[in-house]
Amino acid sequence: MFVDLKDKVRRLAEPVVVAEGMELIHVECLKMHTRWIVRLFLDKEGGVTLDDCSVVSNQVGDIFDINDLIDGPYTLEVSSPGFDRPISRDQDFLKYRGSPVNVKTGSKIDGIKNFKGHLVDFIEDDGQKIIVMEVAGENYRIPQAEIIKANLADNGK
Secondary structure, X not given: OHHHHXXXXXXXXXXXXXXXXXXXXXXXXEEOOOOEEEEEEEEOOOOOOHHHHHHHHHHHHHHHHHOOOOOOOEEEEEEOOOOOOXXXXXXXXXXXXXXXXXEXXXXXXXXXXXXXXXXXXXXXXXXXXXXXXXXXXXXXXXXXXXXXXXEXXXXXX
């Protein structure tokens, strides 16, 4: 359900975001006790303003309501990614090679679920998309399908 909803949110929101001259870099859908929280992270050259977020929020909210996208109450949050920008799309993993990142996986890989290091590469191996991360001098190969959350990190953290 969550993945399906994320895909639907992206398909409906992305044309609005692009039409406003921005890029939809990440979508989160969280089921809370009484409502959904839908988060859209936008970016553009020169940064995203509060007005940008407001315009997109109004248009996308209307589109969600017209399409009856979410059954029940929901909160739509639209923002810029901040310094700890989420990384989820193929082009993000390619763009941020060499950058410090934090990655959380769904299951342990070499005994680890929380990786803090540098993104070395993003490759396709035997039909599977893999990120290569350097952590404390050692390289780890993490299947993209195992990644629950990935984001940019501060160099010192």
